[in-house]
Amino acid sequence: MNSAFKGLIFGTAGIPLSTSPASTLHALDRLKELGLSCLEVELVRGFRFSRETAMAIRRRAEELGIILSAHAPYSINFLSAEPGKRLSSQEQLLSSARLAELCGIRNLVFHGGFYGTNPPDKALEILSETLKNIISILRSEKNRVILRLETMGKKSQFGTLEEILSLCQEIEELQPCLDFSHLYAREGELNGYQQFSRVLNKVAKKLGEDVLHDLHLHISGIEFGEKGEIKHLNLKEADLRWEEWIMALHDRGVAGRVICESPSLEADALCLQNLYLAYKEKSKKFF
Numbered sequence: 125m126n127s128a129f130k131g132l133i134f135g136t137a138g139i140p141l142s143t144s145p146a147s148t149l150h151a152l153d154r155l156k157e158l159g160l161s162c163l164e165v166e167l168v169r170g171f172r173f174s175r176e177t178a179m180a181i182r183r184r185a186e187e188l189g190i191i192l193s194a195h196a197p198y199s200i201n202f203l204s205a206e207p208g209k210r211l212s213s214q215e216q217l218l219s220s221a222r223l224a225e226l227c228g229i230r231n232l233v234f235h236g237g238f239y240g241t242n243p244p245d246k247a248l249e250i251l252s253e254t255l256k257n258i259i260s261i262l263r264s265e266k267n268r269v270i271l272r273l274e275t276m277g278k279k280s281q282f283g284t285l286e287e288i289l290s291l292c293q294e295i296e297e298l299q300p301c302l303d304f305s306h307l308y309a310r311e312g313e314l315n316g317y318q319q320f321s322r323v324l325n326k327v328a329k330k331l332g333e334d335v336l337h338d339l340h341l342h343i344s345g346i347e348f349g350e351k352g353e354i355k356h357l358n359l360k361e362a363d364l365r366w367e368e369w370i371m372a373l374h375d376r377g378v379a380g381r382v383i384c385e386s387p388s389l390e391a392d393a394l395c396l397q398n399l400y401l402a403y404k405e406k407s408k409k410f411f
């Protein structure tokens with residue numbers, strides 16, 4: 125259907141820094157100039173497009189062959205103790221999905237929320253019920269956007285690999301967004317070819333091999349402490365073994381979108397893409 129199924133494609137979380145003027149529409153042209161292929165549109169701070177802008181983004185992305193995904197607002201917290209906040213979280217995810225559909229966006233990433241006083245199994249139960257309702261509403265509206273629940277980097281946030289996979293296993297239409305930097309920040313040891321491969325094998329075992337052929341991935345350098353993630357870093361300033369990560373993805377035959385969340389955005393996205401293409405070429409010759 126699109127290039128995402130032929131291997132990995134690379135892009136940025138939000139508008140590339142070198143886009144001028146800094147708008148989503150101009151970002152599409154800038155990504156094309158840079159040789160990148162996807163963009164995660166950040167709907168994170170309640171930013172809203174007009175219908176006309178959404179249609180223009182959709183058309184331009186199609187013309188240029190840029191694959192769009194989106195990230196729902198950070199304020200979403202389905203686990204809040206306040207019923208009003210839980211309700212507004214549902215509304216925010218629904219309205220993001222409606223806007224995504226209008227822009228021709230297929231994948232929408234979101235966070236589950238903070239455990240607060242909920243034990244992890246209770247949090248899982250709340251999210252399961254909430255997401256089933258949201259997906260049912262979207263499907264009744266003929267909205268085809270795929271909701272992608274992200275693995276999170278802070279220990280106070282819902283989203284260990286096991287939690288995300290278990291919910292995706294339970295809810296057929298829910299898919300994961302695998303943020304490997306978050307997994308590393310949270311679990312401390314998930315860094316290296318073997319460890320990355322183990323994660324991919326676990327995903328395939330729980331959700332089926334096909335899931336690896338349409339994965340949605342987040343990556344950046346990361347600083348972390350006892351409580352998990354502190355902040356994102358550029359790849360070369362951090363100790364995440366991103367070269368081995370690219371090799372593990374390639375060797376496992378993973379296809380999909382790699383969204384770079386480093387502060388340097390496009391510079392690191394290009395660095396990852398160059399490494400992937402060179403490694404792909406080298407592997408071809410070798411076999």
Ligand SMILES: [Zn+2]
Binds near residue numbers: 195274
């Ligand atoms: Zn996120």
